[in-house]
Amino acid sequence: MEILHTAAALQAYTENCRRAGLRLGLVPTMGALHEGHLQLVRAAAQACDVVIVSIFVNPTQFNNADDFRLYPRLPQADADLLAPAGCTVLFLPSVEEMYPHAAVLRFDFGALERVMEGAHRPGHFNGVATVVSKLFHLSRPHQAYFGQKDWQQVAIVRQMVMDLGFDLELVSFPTVREADGLAMSSRNRRLPAEARAAAPRLYAALQLAAEQLTRGASAAAAQAAAAAYIGQEPAFSLEYLEIADAHTLQPIHVWVPGQAVVVCLAAQVGGVRLIDNIVLLPEQQAVGAA
Incomplete structure (x- = not known):
């Protein structure tokens, strides 16, 4: 080399x-x-x-x-x-x-x-x-x-x-994750031990939002559920949690058939800023979801 x-x-x-x-x-x-x-x-x-x-x-x-x-x-x-x-x-x-x-x-x-x-x-x-x-x-x-x-x-x-x-x-x-779900990031090295233990909850929040969407919930409801989950952890300070069209990145209100969607977040975790996302493809969509 x-x-x-x-x-x-x-x-x-x-x-x-x-x-x-x-x-x-x-x-x-x-x-x-x-x-x-x-x-x-x-x-x-x-x-x-x-x-x-x-x-x-x-x-x-x-x-x-x-x-x-x-x-x-x-x-x-x-x-x-x-x-x-x-x-x-x-x-x-x-x-x-x-x-x-x-x-x-x-x-x-x-x-x-x-x-x-x-x-x-x-x-x-x-x-x-x-x-x-x-x-x-x-x-x-x-x-x-x-x-x-x-x-x-x-x-x-x-x-x-x-x-x-x-x-x-x-x-x-696709994102590579640690065994506990935390997205691999160079910034993870800076996480204090307590914050590192809590950090996988970010991915859990994304999964929660995705689950809500696939069950037919509105984007606002899915966002609220995920934000409330994150709010239970005192080490977190949520900057944003957005549900958007995966291509245009513009916020969506409902998940329409055939649409690829991304759920993105950024949060301060123990003083370290982390980002993550989860992508939902049309085949994951709930039948009859509006």
Whole structure:
């Protein structure tokens, strides 16, 4: 596994690979890797000749300076995990390398970013789109791999790929969970023991909302039931719990036949902000539900 630190080195490497007719896969990450990341790397290794994993804690997508400062950074441990998983190239740039000058371009993803994470973290998706587009330009992958835990992020990146005409396939994989149901996240490392023990209740709340919907409850009723469940846990502070169309991300009132729906939440758990979601497909819909 090669480790590259500069944009020029990555660009030269991938240009040589392209000339040689090799298929390139990219897995963008912010490090502190877990099984969810490694699943993406292994999938890329099966489909591609060259797998590029980027590790970059991107300052432009953080709204909270403390969150950026405290975000786990474990480059050596990450590198040790990546090689056996099939990573060919690890791209480890500095902030100065990725942003030699302040970016002034502004993305506007319309209704996609005016809900959920976009509403609660203004500018977040501008930062995501800026760094991901830079990585796409530098690595020119045939496929780019993302996890569905960040459901809204995948939707934003998919829109960017279409709007800017990136010649690549976006591949997303379902959320990987701990044995107790907690969605794997780099931020889980920061959870105090008591908060970690309570954190799986977030997924239980999503399951409760999903169960209500599949029984024919309205979105408002399902939201209320899940929010009340979360409210029983003093370690939690719920930011949002939304039931939305899985493609447009716009809130729904009732689950109409043939509609894919996503239930998304964000909460502070012991001072650590966690997100999660659960996707409901049409075949899960209750017969006669309105």
